[in-house]
Structure formats: C-alpha cells, structure tokens
Amino acid sequence: xxxxxxxxxxxxxxxxxxxxxxxxxxxPGIDWYEVFVRSFSDSDGDGIGxxxxxxxxxxxxxxLGVGGIWLMPVMPSPSYHKYDVTDYCAIDPEYGSLDDLRxxxxxxxxxxxxxxxxxxxxxxxxLHPWFLSAAADPASPYRDYFNWSSGPADGxxxxxxxxxxxxxxxxxxxxxxxxxxxxEEIRAIFRFWLEDVGVDGFRLDAVTSYYTGRAxxxxxxxxxxADTAHAVAPDCFLVAEAWEGxxxxxxxxxxxxxxxxxxxxSQSEGYIxxxxxxxxxxxxxxxxxxxxxxxxxxxxxxxxAPFLENHDTGRTVGFTGRxxxxxxxxxxxxxxxxxxxxxxxxxxxxxxxxxxxxxxxRIGMLWTSEEETTLPPPGTTKxxxxxxxxxxxxGDPASILNxxxxxxxxxxxxxxxxxxxxxxxxxxxDEICLIRRAHEGEELLLIVNPSASPVQLDPAQYAPGFxxxxxxLCTDPELAVIWQPEGTRLRMPARSIAVFxx
Ligand SMILES: [Ca+2]
Numbered sequence: 001x002x003x004x005x006x007x008x009x010x011x012x013x014x015x016x017x018x019x020x021x022x023x024x025x026x027x028p029g030i031d032w033y034e035v036f037v038r039s040f041s042d043s044d045g046d047g048i049g050x051x052x053x054x055x056x057x058x059x060x061x062x063x064l065g066v067g068g069i070w071l072m073p074v075m076p077s078p079s080y081h082k083y084d085v086t087d088y089c090a091i092d093p094e095y096g097s098l099d100d101l102r103x104x105x106x107x108x109x110x111x112x113x114x115x116x117x118x119x120x121x122x123x124x125x126x127l128h129p130w131f132l133s134a135a136a137d138p139a140s141p142y143r144d145y146f147n148w149s150s151g152p153a154d155g156x157x158x159x160x161x162x163x164x165x166x167x168x169x170x171x172x173x174x175x176x177x178x179x180x181x182x183x184e185e186i187r188a189i190f191r192f193w194l195e196d197v198g199v200d201g202f203r204l205d206a207v208t209s210y211y212t213g214r215a216x217x218x219x220x221x222x223x224x225x226a227d228t229a230h231a232v233a234p235d236c237f238l239v240a241e242a243w244e245g246x247x248x249x250x251x252x253x254x255x256x257x258x259x260x261x262x263x264x265x266s267q268s269e270g271y272i273x274x275x276x277x278x279x280x281x282x283x284x285x286x287x288x289x290x291x292x293x294x295x296x297x298x299x300x301x302x303x304x305a306p307f308l309e310n311h312d313t314g315r316t317v318g319f320t321g322r323x324x325x326x327x328x329x330x331x332x333x334x335x336x337x338x339x340x341x342x343x344x345x346x347x348x349x350x351x352x353x354x355x356x357x358x359x360x361x362r363i364g365m366l367w368t369s370e371e372e373t374t375l376p377p378p379g380t381t382k383x384x385x386x387x388x389x390x391x392x393x394x395g396d397p398a399s400i401l402n403x404x405x406x407x408x409x410x411x412x413x414x415x416x417x418x419x420x421x422x423x424x425x426x427x428x429x430d431e432i433c434l435i436r437r438a439h440e441g442e443e444l445l446l447i448v449n450p451s452a453s454p455v456q457l458d459p460a461q462y463a464p465g466f467x468x469x470x471x472x473l474c475t476d477p478e479l480a481v482i483w484q485p486e487g488t489r490l491r492m493p494a495r496s497i498a499v500f501x502x
Contacts, residue, residue: 020258029411029418030114030237031342032069036311037095039364039374040346045275047375049364051096055104055375058111060390065408066342068114070203070239072311074101077125077474080377081295081362083118083205084125084172088185089192090114098197105198114239116194121204123172131173135159147176147187155212166350167209177210177221189229194233201237202229208242215248219255226256239305239341246297253302259341261308263296268319272308274336275450276327277321282430283450285289287334291435294338295422304340308332309348311362314355316348322386324474325351329403330450330495333473336407337417337435337446338499349404351387367391397477404474413471414499416442427462431455432492445469445500449492456490459500466500472498 006249025286041053051074061069061198076092091098102155108115125130133140138160147165149156156163157170165174169191175182193199206227211217222240229236239259242252246264253260271290275283300305308316308331313469328351349364354361359380366389376383393399411417420439427434437444445466449455459466469490472481479493492498 001142014030021398025387027340029415031065031344031408031418032068032070032116032239033061033064033066034070034310034343034345035061036070036081036346036362037074038377039362041367042364042374048094049374050094051091051100055100055107058104058107058113062111062113064344065405065412066344067112068116068200068237069108070116071118071373073118073120073205078127079125079171079317080141080359080379083120084123085120085128085341086125086128088189090122090126103208104198114237115241117199118199118202118205119173119189119202120208121177121456122206123166123168123174126166126171126173135164138162144179145176145182167212168206174209174212175226183224183228186225187232190229190232192357194229194236200235201233201239201258204238204240205242206243207252207257208244215251217500218242219252222252222255222257226258230256239303239343246293250297250299253299253304255317259303259305261310261343262298262304262338262340265290265294265335265338266307266308266310269312270308272331274318275334276331284432284448285430287448288424288433291422291433292424295424295458300421304333304338305341305343306338307343307345308335309345309361310343311345312358313360313361315345315353317351317353317386318355322353325387325400326452326495328400329475332404332446333407333475333495334450336411337448339418339420339422339437341418342408342411344404349401350390350393351400353384353386354382357381402477403473403475410473410497410499412473414442414444415439417446417499420444425456425462429455429457432457434459435464443502447490447492447498447500449494449496452494452496455492457492459490460488463500465502468501469498470501471499 005201038049040049041057042049042252043052064163074091075085076087076088076090077084091101105115115213130142130145134142134146142167149163155167166172169176207218210221226238238257241242242249242260249260252489275286280286319330320331359377360382363376363383366373366385368389368391393401416437416439420437425434430486432455433448435446437446445463469483474493474496481498482491
C-alpha cells in the first residue's frame with residue numbers, strides 16, 4: 001500500500017515536471033542592458049574589461065532605469081568575443097573568476113538588477129575537450145557529440161577521414177543536439193549556472209542554426225530547452241536570437257522560450273529607421289502601421305524583445321546621423337513605447353558609433369576620455385566617438401543619455417506601455433500617431449510625433465475620454481508638450497511624445 005502511494009506520488013511529480021512551464025508572473029517590462037565585458041570597464045589596468053569592472057559600474061547601469069543585464073559570453077574561449085566556448089561551467093580568466101561573477105550577481109541583485117548570461121550551444125570551440133577528443137579518435141565517447149559526414153557537405157569541414165558540421169567557421173563545430181548525452185550536458189550547464197551560481201537566465205545564441213534550415217526541429221528543441229531550464233529555475237528568463245523576418249519570429253515565439261528579439265525593428269533597414277527616414281512624409285502613420293503589424297503578428301503569450309542595435313549590427317547613429325541628436329533620441333523614444341522587454345546595447349545611450357567589421361561595433365565604452373577606455377578588440381579598424389562621454393553627458397540635461405533615462409522612466413511609470421495591447425486609432429494626420437494601450441485596468445493614450453515639425457490637434461476628436469496629460473517627453477528639455485483642456489488643444493513639439501490617462 002505504502003509503495004503504491006509512493007509510486008502515485010512519484011508519477012504525479014513526474015507529470016508535474018513534464019507540464020510545459022510558462023514564465024512565472026508577468027513582471028512589468030524588465031528592460032535589459034547588453035554588456036560586452038571586454039569593452040565595458042577595466043578594473044585592473046590591463047586594458048581588458050572584466051567582471052569587476054562591470055560590478056564597479058552597477059550604479060550607472062541601475063541609474064539608466066533598466067531591470068537587468070545581459071552579459072555577452074563570459075566562459076573560457078580562445079576568441080576575443082568568446083562565442084566559441086571551451087568550458088561551459090567556468091569564467092574566462094581574462095574576465096575574472098567565478099567568485100567575481102558571484103559577487104557581481106549579489107551586488108546586481110541588491111540593486112534590483114537581474115543578470116543573464118549568453119549561452120552559445122549551437123556550437124562549441126574546436127579547442128573544447130569534447131571536440132579535441134572526438135577529432136583525435138573516431139572511437140571517442142565524444143565522437144557523437146558532433147555531426148559527422150563521410151564525405152564533403154555544405155557547412156562541413158574536413159577532419160581526418162571525415163567531415164564535421166560547422167555552420168559558422170571551422171573553429172566552431174556544431175553540437176549534435178539529438179544526442180541524449182549532449183542534452184544531459186546542457187541540463188548540467190543549466191543546473192550549474194541557475195542553481196549553483198544563481199544567474200537569472202540566458203540569452204540563447206543562434207537558435208535558427210540548432211538544426212540549420214529546419215524551423216520545426218529548432219522549435220522542438222527550444223521547447224526542450226525552456227522546459228529544462230524552467231524545471232531548474234521556474235522564474236528564469238530565456239531570450240532567443242532568431243535572426244529572421246517577422247513571420248518567422250512569430251512562429252518561433254510560439255515556442256515555450258519566454259522571449260525573442262524583434263529583429264525587424266532594429267538596424268538601418270528596420271521599422272524605426274524607416275519611420276525616421278528622410279524620405280518618409282508620413283512618419284506618424286508609418287509608426288502606427290508598424291505598431292499594428294507587430295500587434296497582429298506576434299503571439300500574445302510571448303514577450304517581444306525590440307531593440308535598435310546589438311553587437312552584430314551597426315550602431316543606431318549610423319542611420320540617425322551624427323549631426324541630428326534629436327533624431328537619435330527619437331529613435332529610442334519610438335522603441336521605448338513598444339510592448340515587451342527592450343534591449344539596449346552598451347554605449348547606445350551616449351550615441352556611440354561603429355559599423356563595418358564586427359570589432360568596430362564593440363569598442364570601449366567612453367566613460368570619461370579615451371585614455372580611460374578599454375583597448376579596442378583585435379581586428380578593430382576604426383575607433384571613433386561621435387558624442388561626448390558618459391561623464392560629460394551626465395551633467396547635460398539635453399544629452400542623449402538623459403533622454404534615454406527619461407524614456408525608460410516613462411516605462412516604469414506606466415507599466416501598460418510595456419505590457420498593454422495596442423489599438424492604433426485612425427486620424428487624418430500623417431505626422432503623428434495615436435495608440436490606445438491597455439493592460440489590467442490601466443488605460444493609456446500615447447500620442448507620438450516622430451516628425452520634424454510641431455503639430456497641433458484636439459485629441460478628444462480621436463480618443464474621447466482621455467483628458468489628463470500624465471507625462472510627456474521631448475528631445476529638448478527646453479521644449480514642452482502643451483495641453484489646454486478647456487480649448488481641447490494639444491501642441492506637440494517636433495519629435496515629442498505625450499501620455500494621456502482618463
Ligand atoms: Ca582587466
């Protein structure tokens with residue numbers, strides 16, 4: 001009898017552990033700050049940024065108004081970017097030690113900041129002991145950790161008598177994710193970082209390459225990753241890189257991974273660049289159309305992760321222009337009104353520039369002067385800065401940095417911005433856009449003027465019932481949105497945002 005009760009209990013437990021786990025309670029729009037550790041802040045004078053350097057800058061990161069930090073890969077690796085890992089449960093000595101990470105984590109948590117790690121598991125390094133053993137001996141127990149072919153094939157490189165899969169470069173052999181032993185390794189990696197160390201989740205690298213060209217298999221594997229990680233830490237956050245168009249991202253977002261980067265919003269060809277493009281005569285209408293498109297396409301249960309730039313893309317100032325700080329600010333203002341968790345890339349908030357070769361997009365954070373900045377990553381061909389340093393921008397109320405803070409503060413003040421569903425309201429203006437945003441009883445009217453001209457309107461004509469100007473955001477603190485309720489006249493400066501409540 002006892003045994004039967006025990007076995008029933010056990011099977012109930014098993015059933016429970018097999019149920020798909022969703023993200024715990026929805027939290028109001030945690031926004032994230034992506035840090036390339038090497039180029040962020042150096043604590044020991046060797047010119048290479050490190051974990052203690054990140055720790056020294058936690059007050060700064062918290063002051064931006066973000067809720068979390070994504071560290072680009074910190075695990076041991078032969079490359080400067082560390083996307084090819086040789087040990088998944090350690091810290092690269094260039095960046096510090098595991099104790100340094102623990103201390104960083106503790107101090108981040110004390111400031112209310114979560115911390116997620118980059119996890120490249122599509123491939124490891126060709127110097128990983130698994131691959132060294134597999135390559136040296138076809139009878140190695142690690143042979144099946146990788147995908148082999150007896151002849152040449154697309155995306156494969158020669159090794160002895162065989163060829164191994166390496167979709168990116170031959171120094172990054174793809175892991176055989178169908179091998180149960182590899183999946184056990186991944187489960188152990190989750191346990192190590194989530195349970196033993198206590199990080200808050202992962203950014204999953206290159207998920208469309210897990211099974212190259214096979215989206216359904218990628219999604220199955222993402223479900224397995226999500227269930228496995230959430231079984232270890234139910235509150236952990238997973239955000240995945242599926243560098244695809246909107247429809248493909250929407251399909252991936254049906255998986256149980258919490259969040260997917262919204263690539264179509266970003267970069268010089270993305271939605272925000274198009275809204276602000278010089279040739280666009282109807283920027284408000286465009287922004288409304290993109291808002292509706294995102295709303296209609298992305299599944300409701302998934303957290304969109306819109307961003308403007310990351311370590312692989314050109315910087316925002318590349319498309320907003322170096323001589324137009326207002327446009328640079330507005331690009332972020334438009335991003336900040338989007339649903340989901342925003343992602344910012346270090347230095348974006350001071351208008352750092354960088355394009356072309358990858359290392360150029362990953363140069364040192366300009367805290368005060370170039371003397372105090374980390375060494376450029378190997379392969380950098382251009383080190384230049386378009387806007388003043390953090391220290392200089394701190395003291396300037398009109399700086400890009402302080403605009404970013406104000407835009408992020410809006411998201412904290414009105415959680416419906418990050419979590420609400422959108423309804424774009426019809427209006428005859430081409431310059432502006434009116435969006436009703438509602439979430440759990442909070443109802444907002446967002447009025448956006450991304451154009452370079454001031455606009456006057458009567459909001460009651462389009463959205464009756466919203467009578468209180470609750471907040472506004474202009475690119476220049478000398479300017480203001482002016483609301484005269486008795487005359488129902490709203491005057492919006494060029495590139496401004498207004499938030500109305502009932
Ligand atoms: Ca250092």
